[in-house]
Amino acid sequence: MTPHLSEEEWNERVRAHPELAAMPQSLRDAATEQQTKAGERLYAIGDRPQFMLFVTAGELRLTRRAQNGAEVILQRSASGFVAEASLETSRYHCDIVAAQSTRLLRFPIGCFREALREDAAFQAAWMSRLAQEVRKLRAQCERLSLHGAAERIEHYIEAEGQGGRLELRQSRKSWAAELGLTHEALYRALATMVRTGRLRTEMQGDRFVLFACPRKH
Amino acid sequence: MTPHLSEEEWNERVRAHPELAAMPQSLRDAATEQQTKAGERLYAIGDRPQFMLFVTAGELRLTRRAQNGAEVILQRSASGFVAEASLETSRYHCDIVAAQSTRLLRFPIGCFREALREDAAFQAAWMSRLAQEVRKLRAQCERLSLHGAAERIEHYIEAEGQGGRLELRQSRKSWAAELGLTHEALYRALATMVRTGRLRTEMQGDRFVLFACPRKH
């Protein structure tokens, strides 16, 4: 279940995930691949991080539970690293669960730290990655500070979509959790926005697609 | 208003802000110091970042305005770097304003990037800094995902305080904004929590101090 990869397999992964191109050879050699089933919890809060995880297919999520039992999603990744900050900590602060059947690469933490020390290009790429995550999280905080479901929806489309168009890569139900809303509130807000012309929606294949309709300031 | 610092001034700053100790000499030589008045806006959204900013006294904030005009605070720093991600971007995504009269060090971005390339220790320290910011922002997202003012307050005390004790380093009004609440809602929630024994409060000097009272699960 966790074999090392052949040269050819690596080339395949790199084609699909260009971020891997900056990976030094030492790390490639140390990497193993893992396949998980939907719903599986890979690591729990308090576990000692042993690997840096890179999603190549499916989706991993960082989650925590509020005391009322509701699940909070702190990060979703369908392609790329998850739990970047675990490089620096001795324990996970979140659970790591597979939202779907997921394939991922695992890089031993020690090798990862060493590669960062040794390889300047890799280091630069990693810093960019962290900075990008910081920007993304700031946007998420800004969104959650908005009152009103419609405002959060529009903010999300602007931040995560392109030119007012957003292909939703998850169920509306789990999107609701990401927006800090109940799923009922989200469904109703979407319906209202469509009815009042603030939004257009469409199914493209099995993807739900949203178009923001520009409003006068 | 922006003189270079003497050896002695540097030693003073480093004593008060140990994070500066990891700073290579080249950056120290390139740094200038700036003093701003309360309320002053140093940079606006869209400006081209020219310096990395390090607060040594007072407080800087990263802010944005929601379309309803409400101010959203994305980062507060009374000691240390602000707007870390501006190292990677060609434009500011937030305004940078002084919450109080503030003193800060300014490091030219070009020198900063070069120092990261050249100095491994500095680079490691910077990556830790970014990872720490990621964790902090995730905590903030988790907090904002909570419904209920009391839950956010308790979460904040647990995350930012020590052993259930929190010294508030800002007015309750601006704390309310950080919690994603109106100031009225915060005042009322605090009053209710004190009345029902979930919280104890106290003024120590001019600092508002909070004590969470442990509840059974």
Add this chain to the structure above:
DNA sequence: CGTACTTTTGAATCGCATCAAATCTGGTGG
């Protein structure tokens, strides 16, 4: 002493959470 700001309380309103239930969907196994 006056001015600006924070803290505090009050009343009315509105939006979201909550609980409930029906419909629709995709996927599984018989």
Add this chain to the structure above:
DNA sequence: CCACCAGATTTGATGCGATTCAAAAGTACG
């Protein structure tokens, strides 16, 4: 292929809690 099931989507009714608007009292500062 169809019956069935789990989960997502959708609609409804109700209540609570936060927002909003308003105003008074307290506090810091020049």
